[in-house]
Amino acid sequence: GMNYRHAFHAGNHTEVFKHAALTLILEHLLQKPAPFAVLDTHGGIGVYDLCSDEAMRTNERDAGVNRIFGRPLLSAPRYLKTLESLNAQSLRLYPGSPELVRQSLREKDRLNVCELHPEDGWLLKERYRKDRRVSVHQRDGYEAIGAMLPPPERRGLVFIDPPFERKDEPDQIAAALQAGNRRWATGIYAIWYPIKDAVLGDCIAAAATAAGFNSVLRTEFCPYRRDGVTLAGSGLIICNPPWRIDDRLRGLCEELAALLGGKHSSWSVELAPGR
Numbered sequence: 360g361m362n363y364r365h366a367f368h369a370g371n372h373t374e375v376f377k378h379a380a381l382t383l384i385l386e387h388l389l390q391k392p393a394p395f396a397v398l399d400t401h402g403g404i405g406v407y408d409l410c411s412d413e414a415m416r417t418n419e420r421d422a423g424v425n426r427i428f429g430r431p432l433l434s435a436p437r438y439l440k441t442l443e444s445l446n447a448q449s450l451r452l453y454p455g456s457p458e459l460v461r462q463s464l465r466e467k468d469r470l471n472v473c474e475l476h477p478e479d480g481w482l483l484k485e486r487y488r489k490d491r492r493v494s495v496h497q498r499d500g501y502e503a504i505g506a507m508l509p510p511p512e513r514r515g516l517v518f519i520d521p522p523f524e525r526k527d528e529p530d531q532i533a534a535a536l537q538a539g540n541r542r543w544a545t546g547i548y549a550i551w552y553p554i555k556d557a558v559l560g561d562c563i564a565a566a567a568t569a570a571g572f573n574s575v576l577r578t579e580f581c582p583y584r585r586d587g588v589t590l591a592g593s594g595l596i597i598c599n600p601p602w603r604i605d606d607r608l609r610g611l612c613e614e615l616a617a618l619l620g621g622k623h624s625s626w627s628v629e630l631a632p633g634r
């Protein structure tokens with residue numbers, strides 16, 4: 360079943376890291392005038408109300424976006440700009456990945472976003488109905504990788520942000536990366552994962568290399584101690600990482616460690632071992 364509801368987690372520390380990193384990839388794509396396309400395989404609803412019952416029940420944003428908003432974030436200005444575009448004074452609305460991408464699109468850039476959950480898919484469709492650059496698909500995002508790539512623009516990003524509620528999620532990711540590499544070997548692929556123990560990150564990094572990507576970057580940001588049980592932080596595997604994004608990510612991790620991290624915080628940015 361689809362029990363995962365993302366509204367409980369909107370704006371937590373893993374979201375801040377994931378979304379700030381996403382904007383760094385977008386900035387790279389915006390450096391050239393040629394149009395780009397983004398496929399967001401697990402879209403959610405686009406914008407989250409931090410005062411909803413779900414969000415208030417967990418208050419996860421306290422240790423996340425609350426500590427960012429209203430401060431300068433020199434390493435990821437585009438992330439902050441999008442936050443500020445939705446919130447004049449106090450923080451109430453939190454942009455998910457489709458909204459962060461949408462606000463970065465130029466006239467000819469495109470966003471395809473998938474969301475499998477019927478209600479959420481409908482909400483997302485409603486939200487972006489009037490934006491001709493955005494297409495919302497209520498379908499399986501992994502299948503979309505096999506069906507919708509490569510984009511006609513031939514440059515861009517596939518953003519994979521699954522709920523990890525199913526045991527076979529790593530297998531699905533591995534299969535999706537195989538299909539993605541077969542269909543579009545030069546695209547940027549970014550896969551997010553939660554960090555409780557080391558296994559998930561190792562597994563996705565290995566799958567990316569096995570799929571045939573020449574260059575695979577792994578970055579992790581943990582504000583808390585890695586105890587193997589609770590959510591210490593999160594990571595991203597980036598296939599075909601943009602030129603010099605490693606330096607941008609290091610700057611981001613340093614800044615986030617100061618804003619979000621405790622004394623046990625840790626982070627890393629490294630190229631995964633090749634084939």
Ligand code: SAM
Binds near residue numbers: 400475476
């Ligand atoms: N990427 C979003 C963001 O940054 O705001 C958050 C995505 S949330 C972690 C995962 C979403 O994937 C949930 O909304 C869930 O309903 C949806 N989902 C689960 N399985 C899916 C699948 N196979 N294809 C597409 N969406 C799926």
